[in-house]
Amino acid sequence: DAKTTQPNSMESNEEEPVHLPCNHSTISGTDYIHWYRQLPSQGPEYVIHGLTSNVNNRMASLAIAEDRKSSTLILHRATLRDAAVYYCIMAVYGQNFVFGPGTRLSVLP
Amino acid sequence: DTEVTQTPKHLVMGMTNKKSLKCEQHMGHRAMYWYKQKAKKPPELMFVYSYEKLSINESVPSRFSPECPNSSLLNLHLHALQPEDSALYLCASSLRGTSGILNTGELFFGEGSRLTVL
Numbered sequence: 001d002a003k004t005t006q007p008n009s010m011e012s013n014e015e016e017p018v019h020l021p022c023n024h025s026t027i028s029g030t031d032y033i034h035w036y037r038q039l040p041s042q043g044p045e046y047v048i049h050g051l052t053s054n055v056n057n058r059m060a061s062l063a064i065a066e067d068r069k070s071s072t073l074i075l076h077r078a079t080l081r082d083a084a085v086y087y088c089i090m091a092v093y094g095q096n097f098v099f100g101p102g103t104r105l106s107v108l109p
Numbered sequence: 110d111t112e113v114t115q116t117p118k119h120l121v122m123g124m125t126n127k128k129s130l131k132c133e134q135h136m137g138h139r140a141m142y143w144y145k146q147k148a149k150k151p152p153e154l155m156f157v158y159s160y161e162k163l164s165i166n167e168s169v170p171s172r173f174s175p176e177c178p179n180s181s182l183l184n185l186h187l188h189a190l191q192p193e194d195s196a197l198y199l200c201a202s203s204l205r206g207t208s209g210i211l212n213t214g215e216l217f218f219g220e221g222s223r224l225t226v227l
Contacts, residue, residue: 036216043199043220044216046215049215087151096154096165097154099144
């Protein structure tokens, strides 16, 4: 199984940036890095994904290490609505989405 | 329409019942997925259909039987379930199929069907 490791939980203050780390040391050249988040009582929601280069979208930024063995999801200004469980997925060949344990993010007002 | 719709939202069934969960998407996506999620755990992949053919079965017990009648519809037939099968069942879809194609794109999830087995 494709494996990622993430911290169990993190805390942030509202309106501050948040950096959520993920290790995927077994990654190979065709594996994509995906991030999803899950709010209480909802299905997971796509956040961002990338292969080699850093990526930005309206929700977040994804910084991928040069050796691709780790990545960081960056929320530029955390809001209370960003409190969720964030999952980093190493998608083998860009498919076969196996979720890791995730990081529970708490945002403090 | 950018939605994945799952019905029913809640289902209670006995161990001898037969029931089905339904998932629908009208985004033209060619891969559809079933996940199972227990409380405070990550979603676990169960099945993947690509171009209406079963491409991944993660060693799921035969009391769960998936069906993909067409590219927009995915069913999960349930029979002789156990109480430990109680969970949130999530359906997802992706634009591209998984057959020999790199990068299926992001997954779109439904809100899930919460199943309780008595």
